[in-house]
Amino acid sequence: MSKREERVDDIKRNVLTVRIARKELPDIGELVVGTVYRILEHGVYVLLDEYGGMEAYAPINEVVQSWFHEIKDYLRPGQKTVFRVIRVDARRRLVDVSLRKVREEEKKEKLTRWKRTLRGVKLLELVAKKLNIPLETALREFGWKLEDYYGDFLSIFENVVKYGPDDLRKLGLSDNVINAIVEVAKERIEAEPxxxxxxxxxxxxxxxxxxxxxxxxxxxxxxxxxxxxxxxxxxxxxxxxxxxxxxxxxxxxxxxxxxxxxxxxxxxxxxxxxxxxxxxxxx
Missing domain, CATH: 3.30.70.1130 (EIF_2_alpha)
Structure with missing residues (x-):
């Protein structure tokens, strides 16, 4: 295996392999977190973190600001940043994205939310392991329901530490699920004073x-x-x-x-x- 292939494999290992988005494909206009993994002269291939590593393509004119610059002036392999979806071919499962169409404030806000999402998903994965089920099953059976209630995945665990598991019971979760969430919350979340x-x-x-x-x-x-x-x-x-x-x-x-x-x-x-x-x- 060449060094380039090893680098691509390393990049892919840093992308979630589980789709945490509820739909299979992003919508046009949606902001997505993408990990750059292949830079060519005509564009960039990125892996969409929220969509289980789905491949998307950013044409060069959607990356560079002028012909006096190259793609490498803006992006590097392994970099995570925010793109806007500009085209979706559902039949062929092809997605095109743009770096230029993302405002700086949108990028900062999206990346801040993504950091919370990623940490919350990692905690949910620990819950799934305690329950001996795949993360995909945990998301379907109770993860997305809790995300709706609390606002994001990390808030599930923060609120349990701060206020206890009463809300989990109100939502009708089983005792096994509640106990696993409480255990992970106590192990991994430090309560704020x-x-x-x-x-x-x-x-x-x-x-x-x-x-x-x-x-x-x-x-x-x-x-x-x-x-x-x-x-x-x-x-x-x-x-x-x-x-x-x-x-x-x-x-x-x-x-x-x-x-x-x-x-x-x-x-x-x-x-x-x-x-x-x-x-x-x-x-």
Missing amino acids: VEISGIIRMISIKPDGVKHVRDVLLKAMDLAKKEGADGIRIYTIGPPRYRVDIVGKDPKKLEQILKDVVNLVSTEIKKRGGEASFTRVGE
Whole structure:
């Protein structure tokens, strides 16, 4: 095998072999991600990543901006970039694409979405392996349905980590599928920190009321830390109003911690002859 043939094989290995698009052929005008794998004098052959590596052709006049340039001034073998579909022959399964007809902002937006799509598909492939089914089957049976609901494949796993699997159950997925998705999400997705906040209004009419308020707030901070908050801040925004910010990666857990903090503050300050009320920030 020549070095050129080895290079072509390497390029093909970096293209998805599974069609993740729901239709077999792209539509005219559609933006597609293509991997350049063969450059000739008259044009470029690319592999369409979303269509399982389907071959498409970009004529030279749809690549170069002027006759003073060559195709190699714009594209290189193995490069992934965005093309616009300009012709489709469904009977012969031939697709022509254009590089020139893609605006820079369209390219950036499409490639950003593609990176998320690719990562999400890789995670879905791990789910399929856990279920011992091909990726194509996973896409047909639940992948595309989840993509419709969440917006893209990666959001499936991000939302499971952030909010749990309740939505998966509402969509009617089997326990085996839900468990596999949850396992992959926990293994591969790092939850982004979440912050919830509220305002506690606390009054003590005792001569040493300031000390009582401080002691109660310190107890509240200790409780939040013991219950697993990644961080908590309590600071005055003008006595007798104190803001509470609690940070963590599990929104449901944070809600419970905030509830426990408010209950502790209310109970403790009442024991000391004072009173407290709470208002959630953002509500």
